Amino acid sequence: MSKKLIKKEFDSIVAEFAAKKGAGAPPAYSLEEPPKGVGGDLAANAALLLAKTLKTNPKTLAAELASYIMERKLAFIGSAEPAGAGFLNFTLSGSFLSGGLASILSERESYGSSRGNKSEKILIEFVSANPTGPLHIGHGRGAAIGDSLARIFSYLGYSVTKEYYINDVGNQMEMLGRSLETRFLEVSGKKSDFPEDGYKGEYIKDIAKKLLEQGRKAECLDFKKTALDEMMSTIKNDLSVFEVKFDNWFSESTLAVNRGKNGRTAVEDALEWLEKEGLAYENEGALWFASTKYGDDKDRVLRRTDGRLTYLASDIAYHKNKIERGFTKLIDLWGADHHGYVPRMKAAVRAIGKDPETLTIVLYQLVSLVRNGVPVTMSTRAGEFVTLEEVVNEVGRDACRFFFNLRAPDSQLEFDLELAKKQSSDNPVFYVQYVHARCNSIFREAASRGIKTEPGKADLSLLAAHEERELVKKLIFFPDTVEFCARTLTPHHLTGYLIETADLYHRFYEKCRVLTDDAKLTAARLALVEAVAVIIREGLGLLGVSAPEKM
RNA sequence: GGGCCCGUAGCUCAAUUGGAUAGAGCGUUUGACUACGAAUCAAAAGGUUGGAGGUUCAAUUCCUCUCGGGCUCGCCA
Numbered sequence A: 001m002s003k004k005l006i007k008k009e010f011d012s013i014v015a016e017f018a019a020k021k022g023a024g025a026p027p028a029y030s031l032e033e034p035p036k037g038v039g040g041d042l043a044a045n046a047a048l049l050l051a052k053t054l055k056t057n058p059k060t061l062a063a064e065l066a067s068y069i070m071e072r073k074l075a076f077i078g079s080a081e082p083a084g085a086g087f088l089n090f091t092l093s094g095s096f097l098s099g100g101l102a103s104i105l106s107e108r109e110s111y112g113s114s115r116g117n118k119s120e121k122i123l124i125e126f127v128s129a130n131p132t133g134p135l136h137i138g139h140g141r142g143a144a145i146g147d148s149l150a151r152i153f154s155y156l157g158y159s160v161t162k163e164y165y166i167n168d169v170g171n172q173m174e175m176l177g178r179s180l181e182t183r184f185l186e187v188s189g190k191k192s193d194f195p196e197d198g199y200k201g202e203y204i205k206d207i208a209k210k211l212l213e214q215g216r217k218a219e220c221l222d223f224k225k226t227a228l229d230e231m232m233s234t235i236k237n238d239l240s241v242f243e244v245k246f247d248n249w250f251s252e253s254t255l256a257v258n259r260g261k262n263g264r265t266a267v268e269d270a271l272e273w274l275e276k277e278g279l280a281y282e283n284e285g286a287l288w289f290a291s292t293k294y295g296d297d298k299d300r301v302l303r304r305t306d307g308r309l310t311y312l313a314s315d316i317a318y319h320k321n322k323i324e325r326g327f328t329k330l331i332d333l334w335g336a337d338h339h340g341y342v343p344r345m346k347a348a349v350r351a352i353g354k355d356p357e358t359l360t361i362v363l364y365q366l367v368s369l370v371r372n373g374v375p376v377t378m379s380t381r382a383g384e385f386v387t388l389e390e391v392v393n394e395v396g397r398d399a400c401r402f403f404f405n406l407r408a409p410d411s412q413l414e415f416d417l418e419l420a421k422k423q424s425s426d427n428p429v430f431y432v433q434y435v436h437a438r439c440n441s442i443f444r445e446a447a448s449r450g451i452k453t454e455p456g457k458a459d460l461s462l463l464a465a466h467e468e469r470e471l472v473k474k475l476i477f478f479p480d481t482v483e484f485c486a487r488t489l490t491p492h493h494l495t496g497y498l499i500e501t502a503d504l505y506h507r508f509y510e511k512c513r514v515l516t517d518d519a520k521l522t523a524a525r526l527a528l529v530e531a532v533a534v535i536i537r538e539g540l541g542l543l544g545v546s547a548p549e550k551m
Numbered sequence B: 001g002g003g004c005c006c007g008u009a010g011c012u013c014a015a016u017u018g019g020a021u022a023g024a025g026c027g028u029u030u031g032a033c034u035a036c037g038a039a040u041c042a043a044a045a046g047g048u049u050g051g052a053g054g055u056u057c058a059a060u061u062c063c064u065c066u067c068g069g070g071c072u073c074g075c076c077a
Helices: A003-020 A046-054 A058-072 A094-110 A137-155 A171-187 A202-213 A223-241 A266-276 A311-324 A336-351 A388-395 A397-404 A417-421 A428-448 A466-476 A478-488 A492-511 A519-543
Strands: A042-044 A077-083 A087-092 A121-125 A159-166 A248-251 A280-283 A286-289 A300-303 A329-335 A359-364 A367-371 A374-376 A413-416
Touching (some): A003 A042, A003 A046, A046 A087, A058 A077, A058 A087, A094 A519, A121 A137, A137 A359, A137 A397, A137 A478, A137 A519, A171 A202, A171 A223, A223 A388, A266 A300, A397 A413, A397 A428, A413 A417, A428 A519, A466 A492, A466 A519, A478 A492, A478 A519
Parallel strands (some): A121 A329
Antiparallel strands (some): A042 A087, A077 A087, A280 A286, A286 A300, A367 A374
């Protein structure tokens, strides 16, 4: 039973109480964990809010509510009492905690998850890096956040599709092709002038060398296509090493180049439709999107005076396409440097006729990489950047994914390579993984001593020590954390939860010996350890981080 | 100059979206290995939440102003 379900039980009691007191509607109160040092497992601020509408003293009202609740003799409540300015604090009963723990042990990895019965169909688009170079560390953060969000939503029973949008149209593709062509001529020993705005990275030279070794001839090569294919295969490889798998790879060219039965592209269709709706107009030889009608601060160009279409034109067609594919919730993850683009994209969604809330854009701030205290700069054009592959090779996928989800997306992240490599409690990912290894170490020891682990038969009411109680509570409320991550689109609360759980487990481990002469107590504690291992596995799994049995 | 994000302990960051005495880790100081992994734990010190107003029972959170940092302001993507 999660906090959400407890609240539901509470709601009806609070509503009855409010009605009895003559208040119109019950207050929109919340259920929270009281601060440390204050008694009680959970606290409700219902009396505080009710006192306002009733214009009475919140403290006495909280006391009345407490005794009203105690009279009801609810199974999940141990005791209830007023506290502070007018809070209602209550403890959870031992039977409730045992029951919750038993649920974890019987439902195992599906504890807290729900089967796909949510009506929302979610499309989450992330990374979508231009195929002009390998992924860098910033893309890694987007990949980690996006993939974890996708895992969290599907865990909660939503239908989720992960999509990567490939910008394979436009100037940058021409430039990529020309960059490869000149590099190829160079390695072939021919003179060539490298384009001023070309992609200078070593990776282009590497492709050129590879082509030369394969005995390819310049006149038989489509440099643009070859470069694109090579770049995409590099990107796909980087992502797969990172344990990020996309359901769809969506090419811009299918919208901007491919023609339908009417002989026109999807982008052209979208523009015509906008004009018909009166949302696009010609001015000074260009076609403009009237985004100011929907809150943007100026109108935006869709078709340049030279006739070429802008990125925005494709993007409108793309998001229209997403909606036409039946997705009811669109989530885009963008690097924060694209934030200026948000209002026009929101405007586009409104133009399409949808609530702008249909599209949520999660902006994540940039990652600054620190190596020996020296910040590493990133610039694709200059070709000197730290690639995701390099960082993954150095610190490992687990540390990367955990660190990228350690901070709120809208907070800048300092990634310390040395810390991520450390194998000690300084390093949060090892600290959490160590819990899982320690659990399994106990199982191995138990097995070697011939102790059977039968969590289903254990008497969980024996787990009465303070450390045990705190740990059980934490485990039971795991689904609330996951749900909160989904609601606020911030997976970093999950890493926080895991660190806190790890902390409680290590404390329990110090204080409560698991394998003792007391067979019943041993069984109960083994069951608790089992539940810890389950939740740690679940939590790390949602982050795409492994849970090793030995380290 | 306009817009967006951030500003919290020496450092890196949280704070359940308006709740109670603002919490973790690192670092510092002091302790704990003869049984399940010391890759751990216990304890201490460390704060005018950049500043000034305002809203209310309650503000790190919301509003206004202000200072500092990052990003962004193209018929580039």
